[in-house]
Amino acid sequence: MTDAPNRSVERGFAIVDELAENGGGRVSELAERLEMPVSTVHDYLRTLVATGYVTREGKEYRTTTRFLEVGHRHRHRLEIYKAVRDQLETVAAETGEHATLLIEEDDQAVILAVEEGPDAINLFAYPGARMPLHVTAPGKAMLAHMPEERVESLLEGDLVSVTSQTVTDPDRLREQLEAVRERGYAVDEGERIAGMVCVAAPVLDKDDRLRGAICLCGPESRLDESRRAEIGEVVERAANVTQVNLDYV
Template sequence: MVPVGERGRVLITGLSVLETLGRHADGLGVTDLAREVGGDKGNVHRITQLLCEQGYVEQDEISRRYTLTSQIVQLAGRALRQLDVRGLAEPVLRRLSAATGESVHLAVRTRAGGVYVSQIRAANRLSVETDIGSSPIVHATATGKALFAHAADAVLDAALDGGLERYTIRTVTSRRALDDMLAEVRSRGYAIDDEELNADVRCVAAPLFDGNRAVTAAIGVSGPVSRIPVSRLPELGELVRAASDQVTASIGGERPGSDREVAAAPAG
């Protein structure tokens, strides 16, 4: 067993404090709280004060009892919605695949970037394969651009830490050009990959938003250029955006306006 260091013990005590307060709707004073978590009163008091500073716990000025805040509920709600987004999205993905005749996929945002979690393949025809568990390339895929179009500059910088690698002659390798593309995504509501990752493949993707208007996932449609000419991209874009709006509504989310709004990265 790996020894638990001081920071580990503080973390464990902090989690115990949250779990204990979750069982006591009326709250607890620091003495009772320390007794229930089996910790030193001074240490429990310091940890509880830190949790107050972070907004997860509050103390009543009269009773001096500590209780959980609604921030915990919001945090749990975001986690539950992310866990359930795949189940809520799959009926929409199936309808979208039937409407477009192409393969459809779902990717969720993570701290590291994103990951493909679901694919519905086009029935009775050759289609573009998406590797479940792989990550979309931020600058070279419609899905990657959809996931990061609303991200803060620092978040985008981190996602592009490896640089803008060229995959085809159409891959964007300039940060200025990428920024222009992301502005277009925010304006029209969907992103395009025009043979930027793989020659002869086009993709359209649109982001899903949570209750804080932060991007939590993206839906994409992919197919060969023989079936997705440039003239078809606006039609597919509107279909994908409508599908993303439907799933966004089902998870209690809301699409932001066309102006750039910073979205925080979800926990992965």
């Protein structure tokens, strides 16, 4: 039997998410958006302030850097974060583009680390940012190496469209995942960010378990067909080095 979710915890995190999404808020604003009584929201905020996860300035409430501290500690415990070492910095410098390390968590691709090369476009990518697996190259690189039953379950779900180029047809996605397995890396052409091309390779450990994906992104004008193959070799090499490092973490 599955335990019912704790309503109090759900409400507390709903308030935190609302504060984070909007950069802060007042009690009455939060109560209206979350459809909660003002007194209830006020009680939750008072507790969150007391624990140090929310701060108050006048009538405005905001999340604090305590969440950054929690995420930072968790990230440093992950083997793949240790194993990637200087790889992101190296590939970002070598290609001049935007490099990221992502992992899969709760059926989403999550950015774990970011490095920007000298020519990189600011994508407002940051550790902790989440995105659907099917809309981006690193997500597809990871999907291609997940158990078939799980992949089918995800493809049968709600495949949201992020841009006009996002692929949401399950059959097309299956074809793309097969191409990833054959080629060794995944590509998305403006499927998550219009005008940007991303190339990603999966990181597997010595037991072929999926650990994450290394991704490079740049504008379509720079990542033409010939350069995508070059970038594909770069991310595959970085993924291979990371895989070797995983054996020694």
